[in-house]
Structure formats: structure tokens, C-alpha cells
Amino acid sequence: MTPGSNVETKTAALRPRANTETATLPQRLHGLRALAGHRAIWPLLALALILAVDGAISPGFFNVRIVEGRLFGNLIDILYRAMPTAVVALGMAVVIGTKGIDLSVGSVIAIVGAVITWRIHSGDPHLVVLMAALAVGVLCGLWNGFLVAVLDIQPIIATLILMVSGRGIGLMINLLYGGTNPSFTSPLLQGLSVGHIGLVPTRIILGAAIFGALWLLIRRTALGLFLESVGGNSAAADLAGINARLIKYAAYIICGFCAAWAGVVLAADTHTSDPVSIGLYIELDAILAVVIGGGSLSGGRIYLGMTVLGALIIQALTTSILTSGLPPEYNLVVKAFVVIVVLLLQSANLRAALSKGFTGRKR
């Protein structure tokens, strides 16, 4: 990287949202609005298209009814099922914003599920179990943060370590008190996962609360600016007086916490600790959600709302494959094609080539 581009990245990172150089306030607002419109337009169109196809295929797709005192319907179902992935993706968005990645979220979920079942079998109060589960997520985040921030290991590999061993740790915890897939019941945890407050499922409310808290933390405190500047250029941020190490720790802890929350929801949903299959491939879905939402793996940007949109697109796709009557085996292939199309649309090189005929950039 040349010195010139370093400076560019740094200044861009320190002004994360407005790219306008010298503009009056109205002009800047207008520019912002245009930028936001541009950023959100493709994912929103994709979601609208998926839902429109669903509406055309199955009439009554958009119906929302009230059954047994709670909301029912395909749209609610998409929100309901997307929530664990969306929350994991929010944590992932923060980590990716610092130019990192966290492959271990699925394993964290497995460990959290195992710890919950274990502590409930040991007779702990269920509120304590919940705290312990979230603490485990924070602990995993600390471990990943230590590897990335202190030992300076490449994030993809640093988190691979916990990804490889985490499910094993979950199995070991299960074996502590005998049993391969022990089950548990907990009114508190199951209430958080499959219960509902008023008409709305609890997990949607809690997911929205986590989104709100994270949004306040990132957009209304300096933390968001620091996270993005570390992602834009870690060395420059360090020179500017930001403790890059501490900021990276914070990112992985946030991600671990989010994964732990998803772990609580998923484990309580299935009533079991099943470390081998719980949350399988959720790290890939979460990363996809971030990327579909326009987040770049090269860091420097955190788009929370767009990330949730990405998670909703992924779930809407899955739901529509199921409701359309296509065999569920088509799910992965359709997902792959949507991912490729969304990514190709975002590629400047391809757009240029398509618009100018196939000239391509000579390299």
C-alpha cells in the first residue's frame, strides 16, 4: 500500500458517513440522502422481489392473523426465524468493521447451549444460568480478542481455532454429567426464545432491543467512530491516539455477546444441547448478511440496519423456497445464486464492463 492511499483510507475512516468535501449543510444532507438511497436500494429491491414472487406464487402470503393471542403469518415467521442470524450478523458487522472476522460464532453457540444445559442440570437459578451463558459469550470474545489484538494473529485464523475446538468443548461439557444430547426445560429461557409478549414474539422484541442498544453504542458514542477508524487503518488510528488493541477487544466481545444471545434462543428453542449441529453454518450466513448489506470485508464501515436487511433477505429466501413447494434441497443452490448476483451487481469492474461492452480492464 502506498503512503498516499494510507492517508486517504485514514481520512475516509475518520469521516465515516459524509463523503462530501466542502458542502453547505443542505448540500451535505442531500448528498447523504443520495448515498443512503444508493446503498440500500439493491438489497431492498432484492427483498421486495423475493416477497413479490412469494405473493404471486402463494396467495395469502402476506396475511397476518392473530392465533391464540399472538401474531401468525409468513412475514412474522421470516422475522422470527431470521432473528438469531440477524443478531449474530450484527456482532459480525462490528467485527468486520474493524477489518476482522469471527468464524467461531457457531461454536460459541454450541458452548453456550452446553453450558446452559449443564448449569440447569446442576440446579442453578435460571436467571443465573442466563447470565452465565452471556458471560461465556463474552469470555469467548475475550479469547478471540486476545488472539487478534495482542498476539496479532490474522482474524480468520485466530477465530478458526475456537471454531475447530468449540464444538468439541461443548461435547466435553455434555459429558461432564453424562449424556450425548441432554435436554432441559426452563420457563424463563424458553419464554425468551419461543414465548411472546402481547402479540409479538419475545425474541423479535429482544432482537430489536439489541439492535437499538448497538445502534446507540455505535452511532451515538465515539465507539463507532473508533471501530471504523481501526478498520480503515489500524496503524493510523493508533497514531491518532486511539487504543486499537482495546477497540479490537471491544469488537470481539460484542460479537461473542451477540452469539451467546443467539445461543440462548436456539438452545431454548430445541430444549437440548446438541453441540454438533446447533448453529451449524451460522457464521457463513452472518458474514453473508453483512456482505449483502454492503459491508466490505476490508473493514472501515459498519452498517447495522443494512446487516439486518441482509439477514432478512437470507431468511426470506429460505422461507419462500419452502412455501413455493420447491424441495428444500434447492435452498443452498438458490442461495448461492442470489449471493453471486448481489455481489456481481456491487462489482464496479463488472458494471463498467457491461455498460461499455466487453472491454474489461487490462491488467
Added chain:
Amino acid sequence: MSEKYLPLLATIAVFSALFITGGLLYNNFLSTLVLGDILADNAFVIIAAIGTTFVILSGGIDLSIGSMIGFVGVVMANLDPLGWHPLASGAAMLAFGLGFGALQGLIIDFCEIQPFIVTLAGLFLLRGSCFMINLDSVPIQHPFVAAFAATSIPLPGGGFLASSAIVMLVALVAAIVIAHFTRFGANIYAIGGDRVSAALMGVPMRRTTVAIYALGGFYSALGGVIYALYTSSGYPLAGTGNELTAIASVVLGGTVLTGGVGMVAGTLFGGMILGLIATLINFNGSLNGAWIMISGGVLLFLFIVMQRSLLSSFRLRGVA
């Protein structure tokens, strides 16, 4: 001796230490029989890992390996009842692997999308295609498969080198030649060492990137062919998670994940270390699969920390 051999030597030392530990713990462990078994059982994943070594040496990553192994097996098993000879269907799948890898490389380079995401889409696509073809395990009944399984070279000491291990060793020799004795190999190290410098020095970036991923696809398809022949079946879930095993083998083999540093030969020992751990845990009998995962993670951690300290003390970056 050059410093670039240090990670490789460390890998071989760990392998030998583990093997001797096994010999001290269990009778009959220290034999060519056990060694041959480890080679035969892990041949397919080591072959795939050899291909991954090129990708990682260039600073990229390939997540589509495991799905490729599954997909190749499923297609071969479905071509079998149509009268295809396994060698013919295998060759067709090798060509497919080459083309699929090249396509991934082209998208990565032309569209400037991260390899992680492109090959992740590849993972979904291939695994999903497996499910679309069939959901059950399909046997390959051609007599060639039995003949392939029966072929082996006896080793001194009662062991033997299975045909899958022979294919793996041939593939390894070819990879060593490509990596260390061709201009293409030097270009891979150059790109991994420093992309910008490599481009400025006149390394053909697009052609090399496409070729690297094509090579990765070819080797993972070869791994899939060997797996299908070894298990004489095609199973749509085969190879799940093998991309991680392959990446772990490469890292344990001393290749640095930021690219530019490492040797193809190390991957053989990296894969053998993982196989050896599984064998040791099986020999014990009272330990279970959880230990395999945890010890894999611990080893990965130790090796990465070791690489970090080696890198900082010997400035290995960019030594090809």
C-alpha cells in the same frame, strides 16, 4: 541452511514426536502398518490440502473444497449405473474441478470480491447441487473400484502403501515441481508476498490468480475422486467441514496464512499430524471425538504462535 525450512522442520519434528509418543504408549503403534493406514485414510484430504496450499500461498483462501469432494463423489456414483468407467467419470470431474476453480479465480480477480465470499458461494453451490442430485449414499459398483482398493505396494515391516496414498504422493511431487521449479510457482510466492510489488514487477495477475484457483479446484476434485474410490460410494454430505481440515493441514504444515511463506511438502506432514492425532485417540479407546476437535484447535493455536515468533525473529516474509 535457509531459514525458510524452519517451519517445515518444526512440523516434521512435531509429527515424529507424536509418532514416537504413540509408540511409547501402545504396542505395535510404531510400525509401517499404522503409518500406511494414516496415509491411506487421509490421502483425499491431504490431496485437497495440497491444492489449498497454493491458494493460501497466494494470500487467498478456498472454502469450496469440502463441497467439491462431496459433489465429485455424488456425480461419479450417478454416472456409474450409466456405464461410465470410474476413470472416465473421474477425469471428467477433474476437468470440472479445474473449470470451476478457474471460474472462482476469475470472479475473484475481475470483480474484485474477496476470495472468502466467492468460494463460500462455491461451497453453497456445490453442496446444494449434491442435495439436488440425491440425498442418499449411492454405491459405485464398477469392478475397477474393488481393483483400485486392492492395489497396494508392500512396505518393509508388514505395512503397505495403498493406492490412494500412491496417488497422493504423485500429486505431491507434481505440486512440489509446480511450486518450486516453475515460473508460475515463483509468481504465486510473489503475489502472496506482496500483491502490489508483484503487479509492478510484471507478474500477470489475472492469469496467475485464475490458474491458482483452477489448480486448487483440480486438487480438491482429485481428492473427491480418491474419496469416492476409497469409500466406493457417493454421499451428498461427504467432505463436510473438510475445507477446515485442509486449511488446518496447511497451517500445521508451516504455510503462513497471510501468504508468501511456506512449502507444499509441509502440508503432507500437517495432514499426517491431524490423522495421527485421530489415530492416537482411536487407539486409546476411552477418549471420544470431542478430543479430536479440541486437540486440533490446541495444535493450531500452538503452531500459529510458533509461526508468529519465527516470523518476527527471522523476517521470513517473502522468502520463496
